[in-house]
Amino acid sequence: MSKSSETVLPYRLLDAGEEQKLELVGPYKVIRQAAQAFWPKMGEPHPWRDAIDGIHIRTNKGGGYWDYKNKPPAEWTISWQNFLFRAKLTDFGHIGLFPEQGHTNLDWITEQANDPEMEVINLFGYTGGSSLAAARGGARVTHLDAAKGVVTWARENFELNNLADHPTRWIVDDATKFLEREVRRGRRYHGFILDPPTYGRGAKNQIWRIEKDLIPLLELIKQLADPLHFILLSCHTPGYTEWCLRNILHQVFDLPLTQIEGGEMTVPMESSECVLPSGTYARWSKQ
Ligand SMILES: C[S@@+](CC[C@H](N)C(=O)[O-])C[C@H]1O[C@@H](n2cnc3c(N)ncnc32)[C@H](O)[C@@H]1O
CATH class of the missing domain: 3.40.50.150 (Vaccinia Virus protein VP39)
Structure with missing residues (x-):
């Protein structure tokens, strides 16, 4: 299913656990590493299996790559803390904001x-x-x-x-x-x-x-x-x-x-x- 990147949607942290985090970067749902998430995933009401767009895989050399289920565009705009931000998924697993x-x-x-x-x-x-x-x-x-x-x-x-x-x-x-x-x-x-x-x-x-x-x-x-x-x-x-x-x-x-x-x-x-x-x-x- 294609997602419109024209509507500006916010950054949201949906859930975290088992050293991962589930985020919405505007319209795109991604999974990244979360080094300090040592607890079990809560999941509900945000399932970790449905409609994932990309999972970041870290490699031994310190960088990594994205395993895409539905590849987002090269960049798009999101909102966060009353600011607009250009979002991009980098090989390093960054999204453009902390x-x-x-x-x-x-x-x-x-x-x-x-x-x-x-x-x-x-x-x-x-x-x-x-x-x-x-x-x-x-x-x-x-x-x-x-x-x-x-x-x-x-x-x-x-x-x-x-x-x-x-x-x-x-x-x-x-x-x-x-x-x-x-x-x-x-x-x-x-x-x-x-x-x-x-x-x-x-x-x-x-x-x-x-x-x-x-x-x-x-x-x-x-x-x-x-x-x-x-x-x-x-x-x-x-x-x-x-x-x-x-x-x-x-x-x-x-x-x-x-x-x-x-x-x-x-x-x-x-x-x-x-x-x-x-x-x-x-x-x-x-x-
Ligand atoms: C953790 S990020 C900072 C995130 C930022 N505080 C934010 O919230 O958006 C670290 C940054 O330091 C930069 N950096 C690394 N070594 C540096 C150096 N020697 N001098 C200046 N910048 C450096 C990197 O390019 C990277 O953008």
Whole structure:
């Protein structure tokens, strides 16, 4: 059965369990890995066998491929958290947004980034979910990612949301190298958003390892923050619990622990009252 990709439908997490998640990405029903879903599938009222469009299969090398039952178009538009997003199914098993950020952090970012004079930088910005939230608040935005393709994708998402004219800088670079240059140039920022991967590659193939590179990156942020208005640090790395992230912000920025919020990033499931845990965050705001 063909499905219209013209009607804009939302992202929905239908169910999760047995290390998988069942999602509707607009009109398309897909199954992906969910590393922390250690409980049985609920299933009802969302059967896992009916009308599946694609199942992502992860391969040993870290990437993967889609096993399609009904191949979706190359891209289509979905809605999520009051934003429009271009959705695509990538070989890596990504869909173009990280839903856990939406349910946990996007409204908070919009509330913090509420001053048109404020400079906000989103490092590891991917397709721009957090950058859109900052732009909606009114702040000037610098969106950075090492991958040119996702920076283009983020620009398209800004256009979809009528934010193409918002004061935004688009940077394809390695996060550390760019911040080192910004320190030398004497630039200043007030809001910082970073969701670093466990392992990644910079624009010139620089290797990023969270355990080695995160603290030096935060030290650069400390030099650029004048004054620090807010910082949001999140990640999906096993072992980096909310208290680990809180302690990092406390130690590097000398912020009172009692003023640092933290928790697990989660996505609500439609099949039950359960939520799918998907990473951790810690955040601090002057407000
Ligand atoms: C977990 S995703 C961030 C998701 C984003 N927070 C969101 O909610 O849409 C990590 C991103 O970091 C980027 N990346 C990896 N290594 C990098 C580096 N050294 N410098 C800058 N970006 C990097 C990847 O290209 C990827 O887009």
